[in-house]
Amino acid sequence: MVAGIAFFAFAFVIMAAAPILMLKDVEVKEIATIAQTVIPEFTQLAEEYPEEFKQHFGKPTPKAFAEALSLGRDTYVAEACWHCHSQFVRPVSKEDLRFGRVSTIDEYMNKLQLPQMFGTRRVGPDLIRESGKRSNDWHMAHFYEPTNVVPVSVMPSYKWFFDDNKRPTKKALALTAYVQWLGSWWRPDLVNAYKLETTSGGGQ
Amino acid sequence: MAETHATSPKLVNHWLVKAHIVASLIFFFVGLVTGLLFSLQFVREYIGAGVELLSPGRVRMVHTNMLAYGFIANAFFGALYWIVPRLTGIPVFSEKLSKLLFWVWQLVLLLTFVGLMTGFAQGVEWGETPIFVDPLVVVGVVLMAINFYVPIIKTKEKALYVSLWYFSVAFVWTGLNYIMGNYLPQWFVPGAAGAAITGLFIHDLVGLFVTPLGWGMMYYFVPVILKKPIWSHALSLVGFWSLAFFYPLNGVHHYLWSPIPMYLQYGAVTSTVAVEIVVSTVIVNFFMTLKGNGDILRTSIPMRWFYVGMVFYFTTCVQCAFHVFLTVQEIIHFTDWVVGHAHLVMFGVFGFWILGMMTELWPKLVKREWYSTKLNEYHFWLTTIGMAVMFVDLMAAGLVQGYLWRSLAPWEDSIIFSIPFWMIRIVSGIMIFIGQILFVYNLWRTAKGPAVAYAPELQPSAA
Helix, strand or coil: HHHHHHHHHHHHHHHHHHHHHHHHHHHHEEEHHHHCCCCHHHHHHHHCCCCHHHHHHHCCCCHHHHHHHHHHHHHHCCCCHHHHCCCCCCCCCCCHHCCCCCHHHHHHHHHHHHHCCEEECCCCCCCCCCCCCCCHHHHHHHCCCCHHHHCEEEEECCHHEEEECCCCCCHHHHHHHHHCCCCCCHHCHHHHHCCCCCCCCCCC | CCCCCCCCCCCCCHHHHHHHHHHHHHHHHHHHHHHHHHHCCCCCCCCCCCCCHHHHHHHHHHHHHHHHHHHHHHHHHHHHHHHHHHHHCCCCCCHHHHHHHHHHHHHHHHHHHHHHCCCCCCCCCCCCCCCHHHHHHHHHHHHHHHHHHHHHHHHHCCCHHHHHHHHHHHHHHHHHHHHHHHHHHHHHHHHHHHHHHHHHHHHHHHHHHHHHHHHHHHHHHHHHCCCCCCHHHHHHHHHHHHHHHHHHHHHHHCCCCCCCCCHHHHHHHHHHHHHHHHHHHHHHHHHHCCCCCCCCCCCCHHHHHHHHHHHHHHHHHHHHHHHHHHHHHHHHHHHHHHHHHHHHHHHHHHHHHHHHHHHHHHHHCCCCCCCCCCHHHHHHHHHHHHHHHHHHHHHHHHHHHHHHHCCCCCHHHHHHHHHHHHHHHHHHHHEEEEHHHHHHHHHHHHHHCCCCCCCCCCCCCCC
């Protein structure tokens, strides 16, 4: 019994405690801090869907962005998006050519990766470099009925993110903001705003 | 507590064993139906598309959780209620507690089902049980441990049989693991470190919960049915201790090539290969035990389930030792190869062992002869062929997906070329489903059959 617990503890120490200790001096960014950099796509949402945006978020401020990111991430969890989409680019299989730069450990030191959304299956593509690749409208259309924008898609339709007039609800706006945020920290137009800590990145 | 009085309590409570088996089967069917339903999404034939409460994503989480915690856990608990009193000669700690735990566990499953379908999943793989349900699970595991530790500690047997070793540690490990996996990545440890913990959690569920209970069950049933001891007790203990040491170190292999530090990844790969060596010793032990009595596989359907399960266990672990290598991972990670692997393990091994246990115990529990042995044969063959087809099909699909991705073909190609494999997967699922329907029909007809005289229940040893 004692040995059994000891082995579990041993494994935990070297496998889990080790990375925790490695990162103990790296700040885990609060959502409010991240949201200080309001991505352009969020502001565009306010222009593209003025009535809905005003009703749910008011103006595209950092505070509104924080709320959107939070709700977006929670929706992403609740709808099991993370079971078909991953959120890390591997240094193999030419993924850097397909998605963008290889993921490093510091990118995930924030409260939106608590719990981590690395994912273990890709039916759909990886999303950690999704930011700015497609328009807000594309995402809205994609959520409503994926096959309208990707005819062979097997992603389910999320019609309940939209009301009876096919206008986006708060969830649709939030999820779009969240997905557009993924990888925004490495975009050339935004990279200085985020100031990522440099650590010895893993997986390279 | 075991007490001597005029009317000694029965050693084994049949109601508890039967209730857990029935509950297990109910959740098994929820799992099967959700699995079949989810597989339809992949060929765009989903029933109820666009309906929020039938959302395929949520259905997928219901599928995995109802099978792991409903089908597998319930069945194992039932088996424990049968086995532990027999091996220790002492009843479980408290019948009242046992019954309470039974209902509490089904409540946990019901809350999980409703919670997942209404959008309260927790973002932890294999830990999607809603956050508000987690504490109930932990309390349940602790109480269940007490229930079984009392007879294990109080037994007058000279040496603890290997099954009891496995059962004892399973509860400790599971309690610790569940807390670690559901709380640390949720509240305290983000990103890559959180992924390391999630990886440990996922693999510890397999290696420290399901595997010990499964092997413990095998170490009991096989010698009992064969009326022959295990070939080597020394080897069984080698297996136990090596498993205990190496299994927990595997966890990070669920996130290879992720930003988790590479030295941890290398450690996980090494440990995974080591565990395969351990597994081999256990398999050797069981096949050497069978040597000379191979004919029993023809006559005893439970033994067939057990040994096919062991063959699948060996297959899945060899496959794992192969695909854990970082080079192979480049192609197969994130693909259906892994899904095939997971199904072979969870269903082909543990599901099969459980079906074997149910086939063995049901006549004893309902005190009837089988309504039809033919139905049990059909059940076995439909399920085995279905599972084997699914496994090979998804391995092939995985290779197609992985190589297409690497070739930088448009993402859509990996979808288009997967569709034939996804169709075959549906067929294999239907085969498995029909097999289970035949089985449950047989169970029901057997229970309702004419009564037979049965041997009196074992009484507890004088305390």
